[in-house]
Amino acid sequence: MKKILSILLLSIFVISCTQIQDSTYIELNGRAQGTTYQIKYEAPNGKNFKDDIEAIFKRIDLSMSTYVPTSLISTVNKGDTLVHVDTLFLEVLDRSIEIANESNGDFDPTIGPLVSLWGFGFEEVRQDVNREMVNDRLERVGYKQIEIKGDSVRIPEGFQIDFHAIAQGYTVDYIADYLEGYEVTNYMVEVGGEVRARGVNQKGEVWRIGVDKPSEEIDPEGRFQFILELENKALATSGSYRKFWVDEETGERYSHTIDPKTGYPARNRLLSVSIISGSSMDADAYATVCMVRGVEGCKEFLNSKDNLEGYLVYDVDPGNWTTFTTEGFEQYIVN
Secondary structure, eight states: OOOOEEOOOOEEEESSSSSOOTTTEEEEEEEEEEEEEEEEEEGGGGGHHHHHHHHHHHHHHHHHHHSTSSSHHHHHHTTTSOOOOHHHHHHHHHHHHHHHHHHSSSSSSSSHHHHHHHHHTSSSSOOOOOOHHHHHHTTTGGGGGOEEEEEEEEOTTTTTOTTTTTTHHHHHHHHHHHHHHHHHHEEEEEEETTTEESBBBBBBSOEEEEEEOOOOOOOSSEEEEEEEOOEEEEEEEEETTTTTEEOTTTTEEEEEBBOOOSBBBSSSEHHHHHHHSHHHHHHHHHHHHHHHHHHOOOOOOOOOTTOOEEEEEEEEEEEEEEEEEOHHHHTBBBO
């Protein structure tokens, strides 16, 4: 694995032909959680929730961001001590464990030691990892080792909980639920490409979302892999387009998604998967499960779930990809 490639993020793009004209709709944009966010909603009495939403981002970071040294997750990750956590942490942890059980460990919230080993999330991905190093870290991975007592959590020393494959989706749901608590019925919440939408936009139309093709450069004439209408649903996309390695000898792709069972980046033909679900948190986590399982494993998984729809982009051969779409997903696509 000698060559490191970066490829354009399959980003989410909210389709809008005109600028917001109705003064009751408010648009908020900014940066949080190491990425960007875009929120549009019909405001009750013109209320601007910007300060509230920024406070939500801070609260979630203080709960489960491994980049905040004083966060609850950073404290838990010091290991071997029961740590009192908040309801946000417990909600994400409980759902993570449920999905881990459901996926037979293909999703594992204790994958932190492997994420650190491979260097994903930092500028330079490590190329000097060997089997001995991987085996050493695998001994410190296993969600069944998490101990929960009431509102306190403990993990063995050397373990690390990592919510990166689910926390952003949770953030989207939290903000959406917060808006609904103020009787906002028309909104679109997007954080780092994870989206949840309800109702209609300022033109009275169902929210249209476009997902970019997994190409190194954006083609203005054919930018989107697909455009869909998202009504009272959530959408998440994950893939090997963000950061991957290619073995120059075999041509094999090493995804940035790590397989918790092997300890190595997932190796399969799946370039990306987009999941539609009732919650952004679930869509986020299930997209990761699919990336670990690969094309056929993902198809099988989606067929077993009545509440999930998926769109897969995968290699036929290098530089030539094709797609698979569940029947339910096709109903959302408009272009």
